[in-house]
Amino acid sequence: MRHPIVFLLAALAAVVAFGPWAPAAAQDVRPPANATQHVQPTPGGPGIEAAPPATMRYPSITGQWGEIVDGERGYVSIPDKKAGRLIQTQGMDWLSWRSEEVRRYGAYAVAAMLIALTGFFAVKGRVKVDSGLSGRLIQRFKTHEIIGHWLTAGSFLLLALTGTWLLFGRPLLMPVLGADGYALTAEISKYMHNFGGFVFMAGLLYIFLVWVRHNLWDRYDFNWIIKAGGFLAKNSHPPADKFNFGQKTVFWMVVLLGLALSVTGLNLLMPFWFVDEIELMQWSQIVHAGLGMGMFALMLAHIYIGSVGMEHAFKAMSTGWVDINWAREHHSVWVDKYVAGNNPERRGESRPPTDGEQAHGHRSAAE
Secondary structure: OHHHHHHHHHHHHHHHHHHHHHHHHHHHOOOOOOOOOOOOOOOOOOEOOOOOOOOOOOEEEHHHHHHOOOOOOOOOOOHHHHOOOOOOHHHHHHHHHHHHHHHHHHHHHHHHHHHHHHHHHHHHHOOOOOOOOOOOEEEOOOOHHHHHHHHHHHHHHHHHHHHHHHHHHHOOOHHHHHHHHHHHHHHHHHHHHHHHHHHHHHHHHHHHHHHHHOOOOOOOOHHHHHHHHHOOOOOOOOOOOOOHHHHHHHHHHHHHHHHHHHHHHHHHHOOHHHHHOOHHHHHHHHHHHHHHHHHHHHHHHHHHOOOOEEOOHHHHHHHHHEEEEHHHOOOOOHHHHHHHHHHHHHOOOOOOOOOOHHHHOEEOOOO
């Protein structure tokens, strides 16, 4: 698992280091000195006002051509009525948002999260098991839950990396890889992104059906919030069931943002199936990219706490089994139900892993 994390961190470092400057690089399209410049019509000529506004790249036009430039739709006899609009000026707004705001604030969001996590680790360090590891294992997740988690998580990381590659590629990667090199990688990323989206949607639906009943509000959540999950005080372990409030927050964030990404992504994969106007297609792409970068930044906190941020946490999703002391500190209510035999996970309980765990003297808590 270390190698994918190293690769992810390297990709994030590139985004954070160069992302905020991507809009400026994208706008640097100076023509060569010997290039033929576009000649504007003489101001004051027919249909043209004396001087165009400084913010426009074309002369200010009046009359019928002015209506066309403003996006007025004329009559056409063909079935596609959208063909009645000759010029769609709102496309420049879409281009500006995609090239500037989404890139800039997406990079800021990732950078802010990385800085926050680095600061938290510097102050708090790795969250240890205060009572120490006992060597007694308790089954936290069944095999099908682990598969559902990694199906969703793995496909999301693929989508995040390929989406970031496509969003920042032209200003940052094309100068390095060259036009042909970047075109090839962009084409591969596009197909991986498109097909990976269906894997993500399948995983999202699966984890929702499996875990939604565990992620509803319960009487332990308010106390967990008041104590900030115990992260701000030593030896503070507020009681929680199978999922605490922080994990429930991650769950609903993944479900709701994942649903929004799925809807906007399907809209982009099947143009004009769900909406008729080109403006809605353009804003769908902006929303998709913006939510994708935002969710990417938020999921970094989940990756952090499930790997380097908390001792023994990764065991839960790598083997399905955790030390009972770890479970008691973070999910004491769930452990009490489990040990008492009132927990659904006890039905059909499998044996703990034997390769590494039994070799080190671990045994099941049920024993």
